[in-house]
Amino acid sequence: MDLVFEIMLAVGLAMDAFAVSISCGLCVLKKQYVNAFKTAFLFGFFQWGMVSLGWLAGFTFRTFIEPVDHWIAFILLAFIGIKMWKESLDDVKEPLDLTKLSLLLTLALATSIDAFAAGISLTALGYPIPRPSAIIGTITFILSFLGVMLGCRLANYSYFRKYLDRLGSVILIGIGIKILIEHLK
Numbered sequence: 001m002d003l004v005f006e007i008m009l010a011v012g013l014a015m016d017a018f019a020v021s022i023s024c025g026l027c028v029l030k031k032q033y034v035n036a037f038k039t040a041f042l043f044g045f046f047q048w049g050m051v052s053l054g055w056l057a058g059f060t061f062r063t064f065i066e067p068v069d070h071w072i073a074f075i076l077l078a079f080i081g082i083k084m085w086k087e088s089l090d091d092v093k094e095p096l097d098l099t100k101l102s103l104l105l106t107l108a109l110a111t112s113i114d115a116f117a118a119g120i121s122l123t124a125l126g127y128p129i130p131r132p133s134a135i136i137g138t139i140t141f142i143l144s145f146l147g148v149m150l151g152c153r154l155a156n157y158s159y160f161r162k163y164l165d166r167l168g169s170v171i172l173i174g175i176g177i178k179i180l181i182e183h184l185k
Contacts, residue, residue, distance in 0.1 A: 006132045010139035013051070013118060016111040016175050017043040020077075021144040023084075023168030024098040024107070025151020032152045035099040040145035046108035047115045048137025054119020055129040066120075069113045070183030076110035077176030084169035098168075107172075114179070 021039050028035045080103065098107065115136060122129060151168070 006135045007139070009118065009132065010136040011143075013047060013115050013136055014140040014143045016114065016179070017047065017108075017140050018143040018147045019171050019175055020107050020111050021147030022151040022154075023171050024104070025148035025153075026155045026168045027098045028148065028152050028155065032149065036145050036148035036152070038101075039099060039104060039148050040141045042104050042108040043111060043144040044137045044141030046112040047140040048133050050112040050115040051119040051122070051136050052129055052133045054116035054121075055123050055133070057116075057120060058123040066117065069117060070180050073110045073113045074176040074180040076106055077172045077179075080106065080110075081169040081172035081176065084172065085166055088166045088169065111175075 021043060024039050025032075025036070080098070084098070098104065118136075119129065119133075122132060
């Protein structure tokens, strides 16, 4: 497989994780680098793991997963986005912390479902998986780390904090809708 193709595939798969990581960064008040690393590690690990699992699953599970993968991603992202929006309306309550491990795992899973499908496609094309999966995981890690840091910088403007939380929730819901629409075409 051509290295340029692998990098383009990795960047394409990492875009959802990048956008979600910006939302995660909006929630970070302390330990920015620790939370950026934690988010990037989980997102990169899930992208690497899901593309590898997809490659291993090949055609065996393809007929079962492809009809519902987009619905799973949509439901997970919409649920978290709606919850985040509702919590941004409460001036007294702390905003939803997307860097909690349980939420990060959910977000990592939701943003890596497409990687599973890409792994199935790589099997169908006859490509070996070690190098593409490593590139996908690494690029996702880098872009997710940068996304969290960008979100942290935006969150420093406390006057806009609740609006930024709402923007983050819209981003999550929007990504879920995008995934759903792309698969329903």
